[in-house]
Amino acid sequence: MITLLLVDDHELFRSGLRLVLDDDEDFHVLAECSSGEEAVEAVRQLTPDVVLMDVNMPGMGGLEATRLITAAFPDTRVIAVTVKEKDPYPQHMLEAGATGFLSKGCSAEQLTEAIRKVHEGETFIPQEIAQALYLTRLQASGVATALATLSPREVHVMQMIAEGIGTHEIAEQLFVSPKTVSTYRQRIYKKLGVRNDVELSHAARRYGMLDDMP
Numbered sequence: 284m285i286t287l288l289l290v291d292d293h294e295l296f297r298s299g300l301r302l303v304l305d306d307d308e309d310f311h312v313l314a315e316c317s318s319g320e321e322a323v324e325a326v327r328q329l330t331p332d333v334v335l336m337d338v339n340m341p342g343m344g345g346l347e348a349t350r351l352i353t354a355a356f357p358d359t360r361v362i363a364v365t366v367k368e369k370d371p372y373p374q375h376m377l378e379a380g381a382t383g384f385l386s387k388g389c390s391a392e393q394l395t396e397a398i399r400k401v402h403e404g405e406t407f408i409p410q411e412i413a414q415a416l417y418l419t420r421l422q423a424s425g426v427a428t429a430l431a432t433l434s435p436r437e438v439h440v441m442q443m444i445a446e447g448i449g450t451h452e453i454a455e456q457l458f459v460s461p462k463t464v465s466t467y468r469q470r471i472y473k474k475l476g477v478r479n480d481v482e483l484s485h486a487a488r489r490y491g492m493l494d495d496m497p
Contacts, residue, residue, distance in 0.1 A: 284308075285402050288329065289315045290322040290345070291337040291364070296387065300335060303391045310398065319343030326352050326359055333398050335385075338365035338376060346379050353380025360401040373412050383407040410439065430490050432474050438492075440467040444480055445487035 287310055289297045297315045304310045313329045316322045320343050326334065334352060338345040349361045362383035363376040373384045383401040385394060386409070397407040433441065436457075443453050450468075454461045468480075477483045 284311050285333060285398060286310075286329070286331045287312045287398070288322065288325055288331040288334045290317075290319070290334060290340075290348070291315075292317045292340040293337075296337075300394070303394060307395060310395075319345060319348030322348045323351050326356055330356060331359060332402055334359060334361045335364050335398075336361050336381070338363050346375055349376060349381050350379040362397055362401055362407070373408065377408075384412055385409070386412075429475050430486075433471065437467055437471050437474075440464065441471050441483060441487060442492050444468065444471075445484040445492065 287304060289300050289312060291297050291300075294317070297317075301312055301315070304312055313331050314325050316325050318340055322334065322336065323343075325331075334349075336345045336349055345363060345365070349363070352359055353361060360383070361376075361381045362385055363373070363381045364385045364387060366387050376384060383397045383406065385397055385407075389397075389409070393409070400407040430438075440453060440457070443456070448456075450461050450464050453464045457464070471483065472478065475483065475486050477486055
C-alpha cells in the first residue's frame with residue numbers, strides 16, 4: 284500500500300483528491316495539510332511514501348516545502364500539483380526535488396498512474412509539459428536554435444514522425460485530422476530546413492530527441 288499526504292490550501296480540492304484515492308485499495312491517505320509548514324511537519328511525523336504538493340500556497344509555498352522535504356526525507360517522493368503548467372514552475376519544482384508534475388485538471392487515471400510511477404522511483408511528467416521543458420532547456424543552452432523555434436505540439440509531431448508513426452495514427456493519438464498532421468509536418472520541414480521525413484528523422488536523432496525525449 285502506498286501512503287500519501289495531500290497538501291493544498293483549498294479544502295474542496297483536497298476532498299476531491301481524497302475521494303479518488305480512497306476508492307483505490309492501493310492507496311492510504313495519512314493526512315491532509317493546508318500549508319507548506321504543515322506539510323514539512325507532517326512528513327517528519329508520518330513519513331509518507333508520496334506527497335501531492337500544491338505549488339502556490341500562502342506562507343511557505345510548495346517550492347520551498349518540496350526542497351525541505353526531499354532534502355531531509357529522500358525516500359519520500361513529491362508530486363507537484365498546480366494550475367500553472369508552464370515554465371518556470373515545472374523546472375523549479377523538479378530542481379527542488381519533485382519527481383512528478385500534474386495539472387489540477389488531470390484525470391483520475393493520470394493521477395493514480397503518477398503516484399504509482401514516482402513510488403517506483405520513476406519520474407512522471409505529462410507529455411505536453413515534458414515537451415515545453417525540453418524546448419526551454421534548448422533555448423537556455425543556446426543549442427539547436429532551429430529546433431527551439433518549434434512549438435511543443437510541433438516537437439511532439441516531429442518525434443512521432445521520427446519514430447516511424449504514420450500520419451493517420453498520429454492524427455488519432457492527437458485527436459486531430461490527417462490534414463492537420465500534414466500541416467504540422469510542412470511547418471516543421473520549413474523551420475528545420477528539411478525536405479522529407481528521412482531528413483527530419485536524421486535531424487531528430489542529431490538533436491538527441493529519440494534518446495532523450497520521454
